Amino acid sequence: MKAIRCENLCKTFGSGNNAVHAVNGITAQFEPGTFYSIIGRSGSGKSTFLYLLSGILMPDQGEVYYGKYALSQMKQRQLERYRRRHTGFIFQDYRLLEELTVKENILLPAVLDGKDPDMEWCDAVMESLSITDIANRFPFELSGGQQQRTAIGRAIMNKPSCLFADEPTGNLDKKTGEAVLDFLLRIRDLYRPMILLVTHDLDIARSADVMLQIEDGRLVRNGYESRQNS
Numbered sequence: 001m002k003a004i005r006c007e008n009l010c011k012t013f014g015s016g017n018n019a020v021h022a023v024n025g026i027t028a029q030f031e032p033g034t035f036y037s038i039i040g041r042s043g044s045g046k047s048t049f050l051y052l053l054s055g056i057l058m059p060d061q062g063e064v065y066y067g068k069y070a071l072s073q074m075k076q077r078q079l080e081r082y083r084r085r086h087t088g089f090i091f092q093d094y095r096l097l098e099e100l101t102v103k104e105n106i107l108l109p110a111v112l113d114g115k116d117p118d119m120e121w122c123d124a125v126m127e128s129l130s131i132t133d134i135a136n137r138f139p140f141e142l143s144g145g146q147q148q149r150t151a152i153g154r155a156i157m158n159k160p161s162c163l164f165a166d167e168p169t170g171n172l173d174k175k176t177g178e179a180v181l182d183f184l185l186r187i188r189d190l191y192r193p194m195i196l197l198v199t200h201d202l203d204i205a206r207s208a209d210v211m212l213q214i215e216d217g218r219l220v221r222n223g224y225e226s227r228q229n230s
């Protein structure tokens, strides 16, 4: 597992008077085995920052490094492999494939990677997410919490070293949200990935090892301490 690092990361949407500097010069490093939370107002650049780090979006300026490898220097196939093998992304709106069952959705990253899926790991993940009994259901048959847990299972199927979660508890009730947080904390301790979670929920943010804040596309010091540090 390697650290992920970015230098002077910038992403602007639009141009001229309409230019929005969504991410505006972020330099940071994220270590394996560490759980980071990011808080910040709506529109402050949190999602864009996660998309840049995970290789979903390319920056206009600056660079993302996975270990010593610069994402902008990777060929398309290498970038796809980085995304598939080393990153997992949990979207707020789940983004499950509607024509696949819960289990098939979770197995998908392994199948796409051309590997024989680790069925024991898949079963263990479903068990700890309490979705074993709905393994053969389709997304439209699931509650929001069940869809989000399926999306989390999919994101960790390949045991990525970098796990990105964009407001994964935003659509869930408090109790379900806390269960998701507990699961991510257990994942951190189980195989020590880097976890970067964006949230509006201060209680959840404070459970991280390191709490960060984004304002107007910049990483700023935040006024709150995570529980680990207080």
Ligand code: ADP
Pocket (backbone or CB within 6 Å): 013, 014, 020, 021, 022, 040, 041, 042, 043, 044, 045, 046, 047, 048, 049
């Ligand atoms: P957050 O996740 O913190 O709410 P985003 O990263 O989604 O913020 O957006 C940051 C800013 O960039 C916002 O002003 C948003 O409107 C703008 N933005 C994000 N994506 C796009 C896009 N694809 N095209 C144009 N503007 C965008």
Ligand code: MG
Pocket (backbone or CB within 6 Å): 046, 047, 048, 166
């Ligand atoms: Mg967002």
